[in-house]
Amino acid sequence: MSKEITSRAEDYSKWYNDLVVKSGLADHSAVRGCMVIKPYGYTLWENMRDVLDKMFKETGHVNAYFPLFVPKSLFEAEEKNAEGFAKECAVVTHYRLKTDPNNPGKLIVDPEAKLEEELVVRPTSEAIIWNTYKGWIQSYRDLPILVNQWANVVRWEMRTRLFLRTAEFLWQEGHTAHATKEEAITETTQMLDVYANFVENWMALPVVKGVKTPNERFAGAEDTYCIEALMQDGKALQAGTSHFLGQNFAKAFDVKFSDRENKLDYVWATSWGVSTRLIGALIMAHSDDEGLVLPPRIAPIQVVIVPIYKGEEQKAQIDAKVKGEIVPALKALGISVKYDDSENARPGWKFAEYEMKGVPVRIALGARDLENNVAEVARRDTKEKKAYSLDGLAQQISNLLNDIQSNIYNRALQFRNEHITPADTWEEFMDILENKTGFVAAHWDGTGETEDKIKELSKATIRCIPLDNKAEEGVCILTGKPSAQRVLFARAY
Amino acid sequence: MSKEITSRAEDYSKWYNDLVVKSGLADHSAVRGCMVIKPYGYTLWENMRDVLDKMFKETGHVNAYFPLFVPKSLFEAEEKNAEGFAKECAVVTHYRLKTDPNNPGKLIVDPEAKLEEELVVRPTSEAIIWNTYKGWIQSYRDLPILVNQWANVVRWEMRTRLFLRTAEFLWQEGHTAHATKEEAITETTQMLDVYANFVENWMALPVVKGVKTPNERFAGAEDTYCIEALMQDGKALQAGTSHFLGQNFAKAFDVKFSDRENKLDYVWATSWGVSTRLIGALIMAHSDDEGLVLPPRIAPIQVVIVPIYKGEEQKAQIDAKVKGEIVPALKALGISVKYDDSENARPGWKFAEYEMKGVPVRIALGARDLENNVAEVARRDTKEKKAYSLDGLAQQISNLLNDIQSNIYNRALQFRNEHITPADTWEEFMDILENKTGFVAAHWDGTGETEDKIKELSKATIRCIPLDNKAEEGVCILTGKPSAQRVLFARAY
Ligand SMILES: [Zn+2]
Ligand SMILES: [Zn+2]
Numbered sequence: 001m002s003k004e005i006t007s008r009a010e011d012y013s014k015w016y017n018d019l020v021v022k023s024g025l026a027d028h029s030a031v032r033g034c035m036v037i038k039p040y041g042y043t044l045w046e047n048m049r050d051v052l053d054k055m056f057k058e059t060g061h062v063n064a065y066f067p068l069f070v071p072k073s074l075f076e077a078e079e080k081n082a083e084g085f086a087k088e089c090a091v092v093t094h095y096r097l098k099t100d101p102n103n104p105g106k107l108i109v110d111p112e113a114k115l116e117e118e119l120v121v122r123p124t125s126e127a128i129i130w131n132t133y134k135g136w137i138q139s140y141r142d143l144p145i146l147v148n149q150w151a152n153v154v155r156w157e158m159r160t161r162l163f164l165r166t167a168e169f170l171w172q173e174g175h176t177a178h179a180t181k182e183e184a185i186t187e188t189t190q191m192l193d194v195y196a197n198f199v200e201n202w203m204a205l206p207v208v209k210g211v212k213t214p215n216e217r218f219a220g221a222e223d224t225y226c227i228e229a230l231m232q233d234g235k236a237l238q239a240g241t242s243h244f245l246g247q248n249f250a251k252a253f254d255v256k257f258s259d260r261e262n263k264l265d266y267v268w269a270t271s272w273g274v275s276t277r278l279i280g281a282l283i284m285a286h287s288d289d290e291g292l293v294l295p296p297r298i299a300p301i302q303v304v305i306v307p308i309y310k311g312e313e314q315k316a317q318i319d320a321k322v323k324g325e326i327v328p329a330l331k332a333l334g335i336s337v338k339y340d341d342s343e344n345a346r347p348g349w350k351f352a353e354y355e356m357k358g359v360p361v362r363i364a365l366g367a368r369d370l371e372n373n374v375a376e377v378a379r380r381d382t383k384e385k386k387a388y389s390l391d392g393l394a395q396q397i398s399n400l401l402n403d404i405q406s407n408i409y410n411r412a413l414q415f416r417n418e419h420i421t422p423a424d425t426w427e428e429f430m431d432i433l434e435n436k437t438g439f440v441a442a443h444w445d446g447t448g449e450t451e452d453k454i455k456e457l458s459k460a461t462i463r464c465i466p467l468d469n470k471a472e473e474g475v476c477i478l479t480g481k482p483s484a485q486r487v488l489f490a491r492a493y
Numbered sequence: 494m495s496k497e498i499t500s501r502a503e504d505y506s507k508w509y510n511d512l513v514v515k516s517g518l519a520d521h522s523a524v525r526g527c528m529v530i531k532p533y534g535y536t537l538w539e540n541m542r543d544v545l546d547k548m549f550k551e552t553g554h555v556n557a558y559f560p561l562f563v564p565k566s567l568f569e570a571e572e573k574n575a576e577g578f579a580k581e582c583a584v585v586t587h588y589r590l591k592t593d594p595n596n597p598g599k600l601i602v603d604p605e606a607k608l609e610e611e612l613v614v615r616p617t618s619e620a621i622i623w624n625t626y627k628g629w630i631q632s633y634r635d636l637p638i639l640v641n642q643w644a645n646v647v648r649w650e651m652r653t654r655l656f657l658r659t660a661e662f663l664w665q666e667g668h669t670a671h672a673t674k675e676e677a678i679t680e681t682t683q684m685l686d687v688y689a690n691f692v693e694n695w696m697a698l699p700v701v702k703g704v705k706t707p708n709e710r711f712a713g714a715e716d717t718y719c720i721e722a723l724m725q726d727g728k729a730l731q732a733g734t735s736h737f738l739g740q741n742f743a744k745a746f747d748v749k750f751s752d753r754e755n756k757l758d759y760v761w762a763t764s765w766g767v768s769t770r771l772i773g774a775l776i777m778a779h780s781d782d783e784g785l786v787l788p789p790r791i792a793p794i795q796v797v798i799v800p801i802y803k804g805e806e807q808k809a810q811i812d813a814k815v816k817g818e819i820v821p822a823l824k825a826l827g828i829s830v831k832y833d834d835s836e837n838a839r840p841g842w843k844f845a846e847y848e849m850k851g852v853p854v855r856i857a858l859g860a861r862d863l864e865n866n867v868a869e870v871a872r873r874d875t876k877e878k879k880a881y882s883l884d885g886l887a888q889q890i891s892n893l894l895n896d897i898q899s900n901i902y903n904r905a906l907q908f909r910n911e912h913i914t915p916a917d918t919w920e921e922f923m924d925i926l927e928n929k930t931g932f933v934a935a936h937w938d939g940t941g942e943t944e945d946k947i948k949e950l951s952k953a954t955i956r957c958i959p960l961d962n963k964a965e966e967g968v969c970i971l972t973g974k975p976s977a978q979r980v981l982f983a984r985a986y
Contacts, residue, residue, distance in 0.1 A: 027625075027628070029559070029560050029621070029625065030560075030564060030567055030621070030624050030625075031560040031562045031563070031564060031612065031621070034560035034561070034562060035560070036557070036558070036559050036560065036625050037557055037558040037559075038557055039555035039556065039557045039640060041557075042555070042556050042557045042558055043555065043556070045558075046556065062532035062535070062536065063532065063535050063536070063539065064529070064530055064531055064532045064534075064535045065529070065530040065535055065538075065663065066522070066529050066530075067522050067524040067527035067528070067529065067661055068527070068614075068645055068647065068661050069524045069527060069583075069661070070524070071523060071524060072590070072600060074523060075590075075600070076598070076599055076600045079598055082590075082600060083592075086589070086590040086591065086592075086600055087589055087590070087591075088588075088589070089588070089589060089590050090562075090585045090587075090588055090612070091585060091586065091587040091588070091589075091590065091602050092583045092584060092585050092586075092614065093584065093585075093586045093587065093602065094583075094584040094586065095581075095582070095583055095584070095649040096579070096580055096581070096582060096584075096649065097565070097568075097575075097579040097580070097582050097584065097613070098579065098580075099576075099579075105569070105572055106569055107565060107568070107569045107575060107579055109584050109586065109611055118602055119524065119583070120590070121561075121585065121614075128522070128523070128524070131523050132520075132522065132523075132529050135520070141837055147532060151645075152561055152644075152645065154561065156588040156589065168560055168561050168562070170558065344634055
């Protein structure tokens with residue numbers, strides 16, 4: 001059939017791209033590096049966003065909106081941050097087009113409409129937000145500020161991949177301001193926990209919580225906490241980050257507050273974000289050669305019902321059962337359901353289509369099934385098919401959706417746990433990366449130079465120092481110098 | 494007190510700006526013409542967005558997301574649309590900054606990172622979307638496409654005002670594709686009805702539904718339908734538009750489909766949008782010299798409770814009643830409530846603050862009130878105060894919120910109806926515009942030239958030809974030429 005996709009074994013990267021496009025999640029656009037998020041993909045994002053937004057609000061945050069553009073002079077104020085993003089900034093230099101005098105019907109940039117100061121399209125919003133917070137904060141009574149923003153950002157990328165790395169992407173960025181260092185650090189780790197909870201319990205994707213090495217920190221942060229997930233090809237993917245920014249941005253934008261003793265101090269900051277990149281992680285972690293496998297808790301459609309019939313009379317009987325009983329019963333349990341009785345396609349085509357789209361449960365219902373008071377229920381994760389009694393069907397389906405959610409998670413967890421491998425020599429280290437793949441737990445001497453050298457030789461980076469790491473004496477796999485703990489290396493997206 | 498605002502009588506325009514800033518809805522930013530939407534303002538926008546989004550989904554639409562940038566060659570493809578927006582386009586010309594060799598720590602645009610083709614920051618998305626639809630549509634089976642996008646757009650404005658006219662604003666833009674002209678027109682008017690329903694029943698703002706004259710059409714549309722509202726200063730404000738785009742964009746982007754008879758034809762299009770500008774309309778229609786007046790159905794906080802007490806013991810009694818009974822009872826009825834027992838401010842200050850913020854209902858509860866089993870309830874719209882029994886308080890408050898919603902609407906409706914004035918001569922016309930203000934219903938000879946001339950002489954534009962207009966013979970107020978109906982003129986935002 002026309003919708004076939006490349007298999008993972010044949011070309012993992014092509015499999016991924018085929019899957020994203022053919023399942024209707026997203027597509028390439030006419031704009032270099034920018035994607036179109038199609039309705040099915042956007043609904044998935046809405047589901048993820050709604051859960052996260054609720055979690056943010058439950059932890060005391062509110063949403064706001066800050067400008068898309070950052071004047072260059074503000075952008076460069078926090079030097080490390082500016083340096084980190086300068087190479088990937090889209091820059092607005094003009095504010096008008098005019099008719100091309102030499103080319104009727106065409107437009108050119110009006111050279112007379114050049115901006116006095118260029119505007120950077122936000123790659124992240126610390127600069128514009130901390131410049132704003134300056135006006136909001138005078139005293140400890142104005143703190144904390146717990147604000148989140150849902151927005152689009154632009155980071156110019158030379159090699160792009162749908163969802164994983166695009167020039168424009170959607171994300172949320174939390175930006176908080178605190179009176180004390182301790183409170184800011186607590187916020188940073190709290191939000192890391194929120195992300196881990198979301199990714200594990202909604203996206204069914206196990207993560208390692210850890211802290212980045214100085215080399216891998218967010219530009220302008222004092223500490224970057226992250227959650228790292230493992231994809232089916234054995235590469236790691238950073239699924240979310242939460243940054244303790246110290247007083248760096250407060251100093252860059254001169255944001256001070258007077259404390260209870262009326263003493264002036266710089267404000268403490270955090271920022272934290274996840275993006276549409278999470279959708280890429282979701283796809284690569286769970287899907288197979290037939291298409292997407294989506295966790296029920298965030299799937300755009302949880303259940304699809306396909307009628308199997310010959311003639312109007314059978315169709316009418318099935319319709320009555322589905323529309324009159326099954327759909328209302330499923331909806332009453334909060335289950336999203338689609339009854340696909342369109343006549344444009346045969347059942348086999350529909351089965352393949354919803355398999356491609358990763359709908360967790362498919363119910364097929366024929367005239368004979370009705371007589372026998374059963375329906376054929378297929379689960380997407382294991383492809384198992386079974387006859388279910390129509391009595392209490394909705395509750396059985398609800399239980400099945402929970403089973404699928406757990407099964408997908410447990411499968412990913414087992415895979416991940418099997419792919420955290422200790423290495424004690426450079427040879428072991430390289431062998432694991434090349435052959436077994438996954439995370440390698442190895443000793444490292446703690447210097448940026450060694451980290452760079454390892455990256456150069458192996459294409460693996462330190463994904464994180466796990467938060468629950470235990471102390472263990474050892475020697476660096478590259479330099480043989482002493483080390484107090486193992487860190488997690490991997491090749492990564 | 495520090496939060497006082499300019500009165501409407503003194504300076505309407507300054508009143509508006511003071512109100513937006515001091516109520517905490519939004520503020521100016523460091524970026525020319527761009528605003529910061531503060532948490533209180535953004536929550537209001539979320540409430541509006543959620544209602545609209547639900548209405549869009551109930552009418553069969555789905556959300557998607559298209560690129561922020563439009564390559565110049567696509568932007569100019571539909572000539573009228575391009576011409577209409579060319580003068581207000583922010584243009585990205587470069588994709589990198591680099592360190593300024595002459596100025597350590599500063600950045601400059603890297604001249605070597607000039608784009609081959611400039612990118613326009615979307616002022617509206619017809620071009621990028623119709624270029625995408627080309628890949629989605631082959632046959633009538635692919636139609637209709639009923640897609641909406643929530644996004645930021647940029648239109649460079651020289652004179653900006655918070656919410657009403659900003660360089661960047663938030664909006665939704667629906668873009669639909671249809672097999673027939675009739676279906677597209679039905680969609681256009683359906684969405685106009687959705688907007689009117691929302692603005693009247695949630696924002697409590699009566700509107701006139703009408704169609705624009707050719708002069709006032711959206712650039713690239715065959716017909717622009719609009720809803721027009723009246724502000725307290727007698728100026729009109731276009732609150733939403735729905736465009737029948739004919740086959741203009743399909744022709745510009747070569748989007749054809751084969752119909753049931755396998756005949757090729759261009760696809761029919763609509764687009765429709767409302768923006769954060771609606772918040773400006775909301776403010777100007779209902780608010781007063783003490784602050785915002787918000788309709789309960791979209792207010793971020795519907796009820797605020799302020800305790801009045803002396804000493805810990807009284808505070809504890811009030812706390813027990815409020816947290817144990819009143820708040821849960823209000824929440825059970827779906828009412829959003831804030832209990833402000835902060836010790837940073839006295840009750841009088843809080844009263845003024847929530848008046849400024851337009852919270853529809855304020856409940857003050859003191860120790861003596863508790864003894865008498867009553868609370869003092871103040872409604873924001875009329876400033877009326879009354880003792881309410883604590884028995885069944887939540888239900889009484891729920892009824893009161895409904896009353897307030899109706900009252901605000903009826904007040905605006907009466908004002909609007911009193912300000913639709915017929916004029917039969919030029920003198921009457923000018924007198925109404927200058928002195929009474931509001932809409933003027935007058936005959937017009939139907940030509941763009943006369944319309945331009947009237948605008949030049951009076952600063953009034955034709956807001957719309959009302960959909961429910963009745964035929965009436967008459968003569969044009971300017972030229973004396975024959976006319977078949979009155980149209981609505983006004984000075985406008
Ligand atoms: Zn393996
Ligand atoms: Zn009047």
